[in-house]
Amino acid sequence: MRAVNKRNLTVVALIVFLAVLAIEHRFKTEPETVPVIEQQASASASGAGAGLAAPAFSLEDSTGKVYKVGGPRQKALIVNFWASWCEPCQLEAPELNKMALKYKDVLDIYGINVTSQDYKPNAERFIRKYMLAFPVMFDSKGKVFDKYQGQVFPTNVLIDKNGVIAEVVLGALTAEELEKKIISLTGS
Known part of the structure; x- marks a missing residue:
């Protein structure tokens, strides 16, 4: 009887190990991009897809300053949705910092911690650890993340x-990919 229980435990452990490997492999593969849809954006054509007007929102950062998205702006914008526990987010943070500083004259980057799926003290530690050089807001109820699907x-x-979405990128980008997309977005 003990040998059967030991074998069953071994089989379950192997299945769990393989599931973890499959999940890890999924997150380490190439980022998925949503293709650009060739259409004219209008005030009534708002949505989370490429070619549509970016859904409007406003959020406060930790100092109380309000940041708004929606409609024409002076600079192009990257809205980065992240969570502190997300390993690809941790890998991407230093590159976003570099790009925020390098392209500050033509690009804004807004970091949005989806606090509804995170723990705010961990998010605050993440901000300090990576010394984020761009504004970070907290989406405490996940409403903005939901607006952007x-x-x-x-x-x-x-x-x-x-104010039109050029592209939605799911997953982390390499530094080179990120810079190419920024150059394309800003015309720099």
Whole structure:
């Protein structure tokens, strides 16, 4: 009887191990991009897809400053949805910092911690650890993430100066991929 229980335990442990490997492999694969849809955006054509006007929202950062998205702007924008426990988010944070500083004249980056799926003290530690050089807001109820039909972390929404979504990137980008997308977005 003991040998059967030991074998069953071994089989269950093997299944759990393989499931963890499969999940890890899924998160380490290439980021998925949502293709650009060729259509004209209008005030009534708002949504979370490429070619549509970015859904409007406003959120406060930890100092109480309000940041708004929606409509034309002076600079292109990347809205970065993240969580502190997300390993790809941790890998991407230093690169976003570099790009925020390098392209500060033509690009804004807004970090949005989806606090409804995170623990705020951990998010605050993440901000300090990576010394984020761009504004970070807390989506405490997940309403903004829902507006953008968020599914994975990180999700980067690239928005042009007209307030139109150029691309939605699911998953982390390499530094080179990120810079190419920024150059394309800003025309720099």
